[in-house]
Amino acid sequence: METINRAKYPGPKRRKYKRLNVYHLGVPIQIKYNNDDILIPGILLNLSSGGLGILVFKKIDVGTRVNIKISLHNLFTNNIKAKVVWIKEHENTYSMGLEFIKITKRDREQIKEFVEKHLKEDM
Numbered sequence: 001m002e003t004i005n006r007a008k009y010p011g012p013k014r015r016k017y018k019r020l021n022v023y024h025l026g027v028p029i030q031i032k033y034n035n036d037d038i039l040i041p042g043i044l045l046n047l048s049s050g051g052l053g054i055l056v057f058k059k060i061d062v063g064t065r066v067n068i069k070i071s072l073h074n075l076f077t078n079n080i081k082a083k084v085v086w087i088k089e090h091e092n093t094y095s096m097g098l099e100f101i102k103i104t105k106r107d108r109e110q111i112k113e114f115v116e117k118h119l120k121e122d123m
Helices: 105-122
Strands: 028-033 038-048 051-056 065-068 080-089 094-102
Touching: 028 051, 038 105, 051 080, 065 094
Parallel strands: none
Antiparallel strands: 028 038, 028 065, 038 051, 051 094, 065 080, 080 094
């Protein structure tokens, strides 16, 4: 697995994948963890083919592995395994960054095409 020195590349320059902000769409997402016994609802904030940002109402610790499925317009993925890489606490919510750790080639390519298409439309 490739390691990225985040201190060397501040802000958007450190990103390996293009990121699309979708928070304005209010897209619901479900996060499963603890062997799928616990289901947490959230809102999708942003998306890239390497991971995503979400807003949730329950704290999930950094390093926790979770399962997610993305359903956004014409983008529908299989089950994707991800891990929480950062979390920021707000008053009653938490924004979190998830990094994909197990994703099919098809799903990664599908996300990449979706992000690139919508970034071009926003220009």
